[in-house]
Amino acid sequence: MIAFNSDKCSGCAVCPAVCPQGVIQMKNGKATLTDYHSCMECGACAKNCSYDAIELTKGTGCLAAIIKEDILKITPVGTGCGCGTGSDTDGDCC
């Protein structure tokens, strides 16, 4: 889930610049998410926000990761898709 806090937003416009989906726009000097369904929740906006104005729940949007991380809870969040990402183990993905 992603949420923009307009009180904290300074209007610096970094988030629309780094968004790979082009779903963030500046409206009245504040960053606004224009199309949640096209947002990949990649976190580039939150990562580059200097004012903690963007809250994001990060995860891996794929079947294997969600089964392992969220349903079976057999791997820590961020490691379920294998590929060695996020953990020190390499392995098969999906």
Add this chain to the structure above:
Amino acid sequence: MENTMSECCTSSESVLKNPVTISFTISDYIKLFYCWIRSFRNNISVTPGIYYTGDQYDVTAPMLVTSNYLLTFYLVWRVVRRLNVRLLVIDTRGINVWCASGKGRFSAETILEHLEQYTPEQKTRSGKLELILPKLSLSGVNLKVLRRNMIKPVIGPIYRQDIPAFLGSDTLKDCREDTYRFNLRDRLFIMVPSLFQFSRYLLPVVAGLAVWHWFFKTGIHYQFYLLSLTITLLYIILFPLLPTRWFSVKALSEGIVISAVVNAWMLYRGVFSWLMAGAITTAIFGINLFFGLYFTGNSGVSNYTLVKREIVIFLPVTALVLVASAVLFILEGVTS
């Protein structure tokens, strides 16, 4: 790539001490094909460090940052090989830029660690190094951290094909408007690997159907595989045209059309029976749903929250439909 290849995670990799030029061997091309077929699910890597194109190292050449996944490295090199550029290859343990950034391996801190391995003279003459970052790396890279360390980060293109035009401009400007499209070209690139990967789930089922046919002459075995390949192929090609943004609803829509066509064909050929029609129709919906959910990992446009919701709802449905299909196939074999 002579003397630079290594299998990720089987040894501790070190960063190249000096910038090196790039060349690929036949063995590398075989590995590249394997990387493509496995579609980002292996960790064949190159040694991290600074590489360059051209005959000699040019400290004033633009420096692009990328991951040390062999396929990524090669694809970037392909588009810049005739230009005068430098590649700063980050140790992402053989993971592509997008995944490594999402998981924190492609970060500002990692970039700085790699740059520390080189002398200031090897990096820049101006005192401030300009680094071109792939836009898809920004989920892991905090630009402010780089700026604090005397680096001028530039947001580069999402697509490697756009790099030459980007570098062609007099002053490098952030690709602020560049967006990920997941267009037909992207989908075709992952189509063969997706079919290849999905086959590992399908082939055991085909083997089971062949055994069942051997006992009960159902007449269904390899056709299941062909049908499944058709389903996956159409799903990937028609992806943006299938209704709604839910992967599973797209799959159900495709299932309706394909099952209608298959049942009509069975009627036309005079081989229709309610049991067989039920078995095949549920199989079509089951395969469609399973591939739709599976494709969330291949698509690059999946939103974690939405995909999670979808999987929680549709994974049990998929399992039920596939079990129903198996039961109907068994009944068809026993009763026919």
